Amino acid sequence: MHITFYGAVREVTGSMHLLCTDHDRILLDCGMFQGRRKAAAEKNRVLPFDPGILTNMVLSHAHIDHSGRIPLITRNGFTGRVYCTRATADASAYLLPDSAHIQESDAGYLNYKTVRSALSQMRPGEDGKTSKRDLKEIKNLLKKNKHGLNADVIGSYIKRFHLQGVEPLYTITDAEEALTFFEGIPYRSPVTIGKKTTCTLYEAGHILGSAIAMIRSEVNGNPRTVCFSGDIGRYGKPILRDPASRFDSAGSDVDLLVLESTYGNRDHEPxxxxxxxxxxxxxxxxxxxxxxxxxxxxxxxxxxxxxxxxxxxxxxxxxxxxxxxxxxxxxxxxxxxxxxxxxxxxxxxxxxxxxxxxxxxxxxxxxxxxxxxxxxxxxxxxxxxxxxxxxxxxxxxxxxxxxxxxxxxxxxxxxxxxxxxxxxxxxxxxxxxxxxxxxxxxxxxxxxxxxxxxxxxxxxxxIGGFSAHGDRNEMLRFLKQSGLKIKRIAVVHGEEDQSLAFAEQLRSEGYAAMVPRIGETLTI
Structure with missing residues (x-):
């Protein structure tokens, strides 16, 4: 059994880890990288594996940096199920189409600017600049009504002049199709996600429906347990229950805890x-x-x-x-x-x-x-x-x-x-x-x-304190109150300085902690 870290490693966004046994490949989150447009687009478009090899997927919660690339895998050969809490499934029904809408809108606007610029260069005035009248005509040609864009006309010019157009990462149709793969399950109800492999979701306290995933598998007759924290929330916040402090005793021995560190070296306001x-x-x-x-x-x-x-x-x-x-x-x-x-x-x-x-x-x-x-x-x-x-x-x-x-x-x-x-x-x-x-x-x-x-x-x-992420003291509180016997911790989902500092603090508390690098594989 081994796990490879493909996203949110020494950075915060793009959560994605692949857990493999002799029989199955389970994806933990499929998040979108967020940041500067060009760099994020390049990262998001390339999947580090063929989605067809995946057995199933476990989604910790609906935030786009954890769920935003699910339409990519469902469009490209994934045939399994996306297991998450029922609240996460319901929230995703709005968040994923909204993400697709933003991408379609951004791509449309960038293509409009590209075509507008190309047409303007074809109508230089005596001073080398396009006249206001010509610019107005170009805009009217490429727009519908006052604010809408004429996508068909813009697309035809991109093809005609061999311009470099922009395609959205996925469409609203792709997002809606992805939602048909979701399987909402209650907290604390084990579900089979692979051969001799189960997953139980526990309250993470981060956001509505957020979950800590406890994955148990039998490897050569021996039990193995991987706990994926997702994002751990704060204590005493309104609405949601605090992060889980009671786990099934059968899974209290954890071979590997994949633990977030968004605020691994910071303290929040009370x-x-x-x-x-x-x-x-x-x-x-x-x-x-x-x-x-x-x-x-x-x-x-x-x-x-x-x-x-x-x-x-x-x-x-x-x-x-x-x-x-x-x-x-x-x-x-x-x-x-x-x-x-x-x-x-x-x-x-x-x-x-x-x-x-x-x-x-x-x-x-x-x-x-x-x-x-x-x-x-x-x-x-x-x-x-x-x-x-x-x-x-x-x-x-x-x-x-x-x-x-x-x-x-x-x-x-x-x-x-x-x-x-x-x-x-x-x-x-x-x-x-x-x-x-x-x-x-x-x-x-x-x-x-x-x-x-x-x-x-x-x-x-x-007003501080509204953060949905636990700080370093709350993360330690979770570890100590959970009663879990943890052999090793992989610190993820934090900027490099936060992850390294938190791993150092964990080691000072007696935990065997390390910070993986992108693409690194650990054997469990």
Whole structure:
């Protein structure tokens, strides 16, 4: 029995590991690499094996960096089943088509720019530049209505002029076909995934439906156990149960634990700080007569915000201003949360379900569906809360809310998640924080949104602790509370510095830990 590490090795995205026995090949996750467009595209298009050799697949959870390449294997010869929790299967039904839609849209826009540039070069004016009139004609030729692209015309020009077009990694049709391979199973219910090989899923506490996979196999008459952590969540967070601390005694001897390390060398703010800090940010903004804009991930973060705001409204600690969820994906994922109360923690049951309440739906919440309704909301001046995608302000409806409200000092941009380098969210966070520290004196900083500059007069507030990943202390807590007897740990799913630091700490705690390299194989 051996395992080969193909993704999320000394980096965070692209989770993918291949577990092999004499009879079967089991894929653990099939995630998409995320990052700079060109480098990520090159990685994502090349699978390191023929999908036809796979017996089955185990999916830890629905996040795209763990699930995003499943349509590639199902399109290219995979004939097995994708085993995951029922909540993960339901969430994937929205996330994978959404991923495909983004890829189709990105490819379409890049092809439009390629053809537009080629046609422009064919119509040089006397000064060598294309006239505004010709440019307008070219755009009208390549577009449908005002904003849509004429894919057929664009495609015909790419073929005619032998231009280098862009193909999406997979299409919406591919994603929908991939969903037919999913097999949702309950937590703690063993399922056969290969010859003399079973998988049992346990609560990971990371996101709705996230799971720790305990895979047991018989090799030459001897039992072998591999535990795949997926992503481990935090303790004491609302909605979901904490990471599992009780495992079937038959599988307590673990030959190899494949363990994530996203925050292997960092500590988070305490979870207990979330509610009071959110209360403070909302009250200060409403006292100014302003609104609160919250860029948020559609899956998990949005629902957690709704949950805590619901608590604050029920307790009367915050004025009950309208709350708008302006993200079609977030709206759909919130429905999935509502359909899986079996995974909620005891507090959610006692506080909401036993009172006949939906944690994510209350009188002040409105889910914005149409573009027209979203545009009307942008112009709304009375105090309210907007929760909108994307989480790092790189795309989506949040951009339009920002450009309408970021110049008003009454308003607040509330940052509740990680903002990567080179994103608009990071610029807003850094510039806004610096302006606050300077006492908001002098000229406000300038941010560019959709190619137009705006003064950042709105307050910028960051609340940590919303992270769905456990930090290094919580990861150690999981190991010690689990009661598992672990022979060896392979540290994955972390940037190299995080993984190496966490492995070193694990060794200091008495564990045999190592950090594999891409393509490395371990014998179990």
């Amino acid at each position: 979870v207990v700080d979330l509610r009071p800090r959110l209360k403070q940010a909302l009250n200060e903004t409403f006292d100014r007569g302003g609104s609160v804009l919250i860029p948020s991930f559609a899956y998990g973060r949005t629902q957690e915000l709704l949950y805590v705001i619901h608590e604050l409204y029920d307790s009367g600690e915050v004025p009950r201003k309208p709350v708008y969820v302006d993200s079609p994906l977030a709206t759909n994922i919130t429905k999935v949360f509502g359909e899986h109360p079996e995974v909620y923690d005891r507090e959610a049951h006692e506080q909401f379900l036993q009172q006949g309440k939906n944690p994510f739906s209350f009188r002040q919440v409105q889910f914005v569906e149409s573009v027209e309704a979203s545009m009307a909301l942008m112009r709304e001046e009375s105090p309210h809360i907007v929760i909108s995608a994307s989480g790092m302000c790189e795309a989506g409806r949040i951009l339009h809310h920002l450009r309408y409200k970021i110049h008003n000092p009454k308003n607040t941009v509330l940052i509740v998640g990680y903002m990567a380098n080179h994103t608009l969210g990071r610029r807003i966070l850094e510039l806004g924080t610096a302006y606050e520290k300077a006492g908001r004196s002098g000229e406000p900083p300038i941010v560019k949104i959709l190619n137009k500059e705006y003064p950042l007069k709105a307050h910028v507030v960051k």
